[in-house]
């Protein structure tokens with residue numbers, strides 16, 4: 001497999017970017033996400049992938065509800081805030097207007113095109129991200145928008161490198177079970 005060709009193919013798709021937020025036990029988390037898609041029409045479902053290196057991933061292990069914020073070309077600063085720093089080191093929500101849902105999920109007022117979802121499955125298939133598929137429980141929009149895409153970002157170094165994940169496959173990772181997260185992450 002030629003990784004360079006794979007990278008070129010993937011960057012040619014020029015993904016739209018979202019910010020996924022969540023909360024557990026009064027702690028809020030969120031990160032910039034490029035791996036995501038609608039995954040069912042009826043019922044309406046949405047899927048996204050979280051890096052095992054991220055604070056948001058660790059919080060997702062303790063939460064059921066997430067907000068998916070669809071960024072627009074006006075949201076470059078928001079992408080930088082949620083994509084280039086880790087919630088381990090900074091409070092990414094500080095100074096932002098936030099509404100909290102009844103499930104405790106932080107909604108970013110400045111990013112009004114969004115859905116709130118409830119997770120159905122979390123699957124660790126041995127890659128450096130885990131997939132979360134979720135049922136859409138509420139939707140909000142201000143109308144159509146031009147999405148912020150990978151190509152608008154330039155070279156934004158992520159707050160966490162994927163290689164930082166706690167458990168690495170070469171360190172004896174077991175095959176995942178379908179539909180569930182393996183205990184060894």
Ligand SMILES: Cc1cc2nc3c(=O)[nH]c(=O)nc-3n(C[C@H](O)[C@H](O)[C@H](O)COP(=O)(O)O)c2cc1C
Pocket residue numbers: 029030031032033034035036049050051052053054055056057082083084085086087088129150153156157158159160161
């Ligand atoms: C363009 C871009 C796309 C990204 N896509 C994802 C993604 O799909 N899933 C993910 O978990 N992290 C993704 N990240 C990385 C996180 O947003 C980043 O490491 C963030 O700082 C993690 O914050 P946290 O540790 O507070 O969760 C992406 C970063 C960038 C710059």
